[in-house]
Amino acid sequence: MDALDIRLLKLLQDDGRITVSQLSQELALSRPSVSERLHRLQEQGIIAGFTARVSPxxxxxxxxxxxxxxxxxxxxxxxxxxxxxxxxxxxxxxxxxxxxxxxxxxxxxxxxxxxxxxxxxxxxxxxxxxxxxxxxxxxxxxxxxx
CATH class of the missing domain: 3.30.70.920 (Lrp/AsnC effector binding domain/regulation of amino acid metabolism (RAM) domain)
Known part of the structure; x- marks a missing residue:
């Protein structure tokens, strides 16, 4: 993982509903680059899934x-x-x-x-x-x- 992957992980954990377009702007990367990074992090098991946190x-x-x-x-x-x-x-x-x-x-x-x-x-x-x-x-x- 590089510094961009780590920033991507932080952004996703701050707001799991952030769009690829918003991530692209925040990271100064193209949408395809962001999508590729997301896919790779999922394949590696670093991103285990996307869910909603519900308050019990x-x-x-x-x-x-x-x-x-x-x-x-x-x-x-x-x-x-x-x-x-x-x-x-x-x-x-x-x-x-x-x-x-x-x-x-x-x-x-x-x-x-x-x-x-x-x-x-x-x-x-x-x-x-x-x-x-x-x-x-x-x-x-x-x-x-x-």
Whole structure:
């Protein structure tokens, strides 16, 4: 990646709806050059996809929480299959250390939270933390040497 690719990544992460024409103007490149760079970054897996970031609170999921799961009572593959089917779970990360998984979830109310925890308790030891605030909820990702 060169400096133009890095600027392109920053612009896209600032505004995922920016047009190729706008990118072309910002980078002082032709539209075909910008399109080629975008295509190459996608082929290399640097750009993993284009999506909309939706605010969980704005769609009624006002309680954001992190769940730590340890001492699994099933194999990790079975646990991960179970987690895939849980609509409240936004992210799930298998980690090293005494905790096996960190899970990020968003629920509408305490009843939904209780139901989710009740489902998870049967699978292992569960520890939940409700998010009070998120000073950094999204950060632009660029190579470290920038």
């Amino acid at each position: 609170a704005a769609v009624g999921r006002t309680i954001l929480l992190f769940i730590q799961v340890s001492q699994l009572r099933m194999n990790p593959h079975e646990f991960e299959k179970f987690i895939e089917d849980q609509p409240y779970i936004l992210e799930c990360h298998r980690v090293t250390g005494t905790v096996s998984y960190f899970i990020k979830a968003a629920v509408a109310n305490m009843n939904s939270l209780q139901q989710l925890v009740d489902r998870l308790i049967a699978l292992g030891t569960v520890n939940t933390s409700i998010v009070l605030s998120s000073p950094i909820s999204h950060r632009i990702v660029l190579p470290e040497d920038v």
